[in-house]
Amino acid sequence: MTAVLYDVPGPRARRRTLIGTVVGTAIVLAGLAVVLWQFERTGQFAADQWDPFTDPGIQRLLLRAILSTVAAAGTAILLSLILGVVLAAGRLSDHAALRIPSTLFVEFFRAIPLLLLILFLFLGFGDILGAFGALVLALTLYNGSVLSEIFRAGIAAVPRGQSEAAYALGLRKNKVMLIILVPQAVRIMLPAIVSQCVVALKDTALGFVIAYEELLRQGQLIYNNFFNVVPTIIVVAAIYITMNSALSALASYLQRRTSRTAKTSAADLTKVVASANRDLV
Amino acid sequence: MGALFDNLPKLLEGFLRTLELTALSALGALVLGTMLAAMRVSPVPSLRLAGAAYVNTVRNTPLVLVFAFVFFALPRLEIRFSFFQFAVLALSVYTAAFVCEAVRSGVNAIPTGQAEAARAVGMTFGQTLTTVVLPQAFRTVVPPLGNILIALTKNTSIAAAFANAEATDVFDGLVRDNPDAIYALFFGVALGYVLIVLAISGVFRIIESRVVVLR
Numbered sequence: 001m002t003a004v005l006y007d008v009p010g011p012r013a014r015r016r017t018l019i020g021t022v023v024g025t026a027i028v029l030a031g032l033a034v035v036l037w038q039f040e041r042t043g044q045f046a047a048d049q050w051d052p053f054t055d056p057g058i059q060r061l062l063l064r065a066i067l068s069t070v071a072a073a074g075t076a077i078l079l080s081l082i083l084g085v086v087l088a089a090g091r092l093s094d095h096a097a098l099r100i101p102s103t104l105f106v107e108f109f110r111a112i113p114l115l116l117l118i119l120f121l122f123l124g125f126g127d128i129l130g131a132f133g134a135l136v137l138a139l140t141l142y143n144g145s146v147l148s149e150i151f152r153a154g155i156a157a158v159p160r161g162q163s164e165a166a167y168a169l170g171l172r173k174n175k176v177m178l179i180i181l182v183p184q185a186v187r188i189m190l191p192a193i194v195s196q197c198v199v200a201l202k203d204t205a206l207g208f209v210i211a212y213e214e215l216l217r218q219g220q221l222i223y224n225n226f227f228n229v230v231p232t233i234i235v236v237a238a239i240y241i242t243m244n245s246a247l248s249a250l251a252s253y254l255q256r257r258t259s260r261t262a263k264t265s266a267a268d269l270t271k272v273v274a275s276a277n278r279d280l281v
Numbered sequence: 282m283g284a285l286f287d288n289l290p291k292l293l294e295g296f297l298r299t300l301e302l303t304a305l306s307a308l309g310a311l312v313l314g315t316m317l318a319a320m321r322v323s324p325v326p327s328l329r330l331a332g333a334a335y336v337n338t339v340r341n342t343p344l345v346l347v348f349a350f351v352f353f354a355l356p357r358l359e360i361r362f363s364f365f366q367f368a369v370l371a372l373s374v375y376t377a378a379f380v381c382e383a384v385r386s387g388v389n390a391i392p393t394g395q396a397e398a399a400r401a402v403g404m405t406f407g408q409t410l411t412t413v414v415l416p417q418a419f420r421t422v423v424p425p426l427g428n429i430l431i432a433l434t435k436n437t438s439i440a441a442a443f444a445n446a447e448a449t450d451v452f453d454g455l456v457r458d459n460p461d462a463i464y465a466l467f468f469g470v471a472l473g474y475v476l477i478v479l480a481i482s483g484v485f486r487i488i489e490s491r492v493v494v495l496r
Contacts, residue, residue, distance in 0.1 A: 005388070005396060005414065006324055006406070017324045025327040042358050111478040112471045113438035116449045120467045123456045198341070205343035209442040216349055223353075230354045237346050244341035281379045281432030 039230070049228040053235060058222060065218035066239060072132060072214065073204040076139035077197050083144030088151035094173070102148075109145040114138060115206055122210040131212035135204070143200045150196060154189030155181050187258060194251035195280060198244050205240065215239055284462030285469045288455055295451030296473050302368055302437040302447060303477075307430055309373030314380025321385050332381065339378035344439055347375045352443045368440040372433065379429050387422035388414060420492045427485030431478050448473060 009017060039045060052058050090102030109117070122134040129137060158181050166176040208216040215236045223232040285292075320332035339347070351371040355361070362370070391414050399409040441450035452470045456463050 005322060005410070007397070007400065009324070013324075020323070020325040021327055024323075024325040024331075028327055028331045038358050038360075044358070108471070108475065111435075111475045113435040113449060113474060115438040115441065116452060116467070116470060116474065119441075119449065119453055119456075120463065123453070123460070124463045124467070202341075202343040205345040206439070208345050208349075209439075216343075216346060230357050233346070233350050233354050237342055237350070240343055240346060241338060241341045245337065248337075248341060281376065281429050281436070 044230045049226075049231045052222060052226045052228060053231070061218055061222070062215070062235070062239070065213060065215045066243075068132075068212070069201075069204050069207075069214040070243075072135050072139070072207060072212065073197075073201040076136045076143060076204070077200050079136065079140040080143035080147055080200070081193075083140055084147030084151055087144060087148035088155070091148060091152055092155060092177075106145040106148055109141050110149070114142050114203055115209060117141060118206055118210060126210075131207065131210045134210060135207040135212050139200055139203060142203075143196060146196055146199075147193065150189050150192045151185070154185035154192070157188050158184045191251045191255040191258070194247060194254060198247045198251070199280060201244055201247065202240070284455065284459040285465040288451075291455070292448065292451055292470065292473070295446060295448035296477075298445065298447040299434070299437050299449075300477070302365075302372065302440055302445070303430070303434045305369045306372035306376060306437070307433055309369060310376035310380050310429075310433070313373060313377035315384055317377060317381035318384035318388070321381065322388050336378045336381055339375055340382075342375075344371070344375050344436055345442070347371045348439055348443050364444045368437075368443060368445045371443075372436060372440070375436070376429060376433050379432075380426070383422050383425040383429060384418070386425075387418035390421045391417050423485065423489050423492060427482060427489075430485075431481050434477055434481065435474065 006013070043049070053062075087102050087106055090098045091106065093099050093102075118134060118138040121129060121138050122131065126134055155177075162180055162184065163176050166180040171180070204214055205216055207214045208220075211217060216233075219232045219236040223229045226232075317332045317335060320328040321336070323329060348368070348371045351367050351374075352364070355367070395413055395417065396409050399413040404413070437447055438449035440447055441453060448470055452466055455466050459466070
């Protein structure tokens with residue numbers, strides 16, 4: 001409920017809302033009906049269109065596709081967490097010789113399309129890397145760069161007094177970072193990290209373009225065989241949406257938990273860090 | 282290097298197509314996204330539900346899959362357009378979900394007191410919306426919209442895999458013809474994208490500095 005736009009409704013407003021509800025519901029249902037009718041008219045609900053998915057062989061094919069999607073995404077996420085830490089350390093360094101190259105690296109890989117990078121790696125080094133390697137490496141370079149920005153924003157979001165107090169106690173920069181800033185920052189940026197994992201999992205579908213056997217590519221095998229394009233894409237989409245929704249739900253759970261347990265305004269900081277990530281689209 | 286400069290006209294044509302895709306999809310996403318945001322902040326539960334369902338579905342779907350649905354499934358449903366129109370459709374439908382969330386959080390970021398004060402001085406719902414809430418929401422929405430536009434520019438590259446001769450597709454074709462020039466071609470095309478991204482973020486920084494109000 002948005003409290004910004006309207007007060008608690010009185011009798012007249014309630015009547016207006018009721019009329020709006022009836023009209024709105026009618027429009028939404030009419031839209032759905034048109035879609036379903038179009039599906040029915042072109043024979044998408046015919047049993048033979050959906051029959052292949054009851055076949056254990058097809059189910060195993062889809063299961064293997066899920067596994068290879070998760071394998072590519074999981075490997076890429078692990079590697080990009082490592083790369084992200086290295087790049088963030090570089091960008092937060094006091095030495096320009098580390099800071100400037102890390103900054104250029106991050107800005108470059110955030111600015112170019114992921115697909116361009118995937119194609120470059122696949123066409124240039126495909127015989128060494130294979131489709132899996134090219135996909136994972138491209139995902140790692142891109143997501144590592146984005147994660148380093150999240151890490152940087154997370155460290156920067158820890159209140160200044162924390163590091164000032166630590167320096168005042170005589171700790172060195174390494175210690176301040178490791179025992180004061182990072183433990184607090186991790187909690188702040190955890191939701192943003194999980195959200196970025198959703199992006200990485202979604203982007204794994206780009207492996208389709210270089211014929212990596214992720215879900216969509218395997219789906220293509222199915223519909224080339226059974227001529228059931230629409231049902232196959234719906235099934236593949238449902239699998240992707242389920243996996244991503246689960247991760248998204250984890251991200252918002254973490255966000256809620258931070259805002260419930262935190263004494264300070266950690267919830268606001270979480271939002272600040274989340275909004276620092278421009279690459280969620 | 283030779284292959285890069287010899288094919289400069291081809292590459293520029295590709296980037297022109299990239300910009301066309303970006304501009305038209307941005308327009309489509311802005312219109313659809315604003316409509317969805319209006320649904321999500323409306324007092325009508327069924328519209329709110331439909332808006333939320335759209336956003337949650339699309340946000341969790343990979344863009345390639347949206348493209349696949351538009352290019353492979355829509356023709357089966359007897360809906361046919363040109364490949365370019367299909368690409369604009371896929372990009373608009375996908376980006377609209379993110380525009381919706383940006384606009385919605387912009388409206389929700391307005392302190393409740395603003396609209397309450399407007400109602401207290403007797404403004405109607407329309408007046409409250411157009412003179413008090415939306416002008417302020419617009420300012421909060423500018424930075425995320427800039428980010429969405431940048432992401433959209435990069436996302437247009439996926440149209441390359443679906444028969445659209447934009448910059449990434451031109452890169453793909455040229456590399457297959459001149460495998461030795463892959464580095465020059467990659468950095469040339471990458472530079473093109475970097476310049477577009479820098480231009481967009483520059484323009485949005487100017488807009489931001491004009492409209493931003495400290496709260």
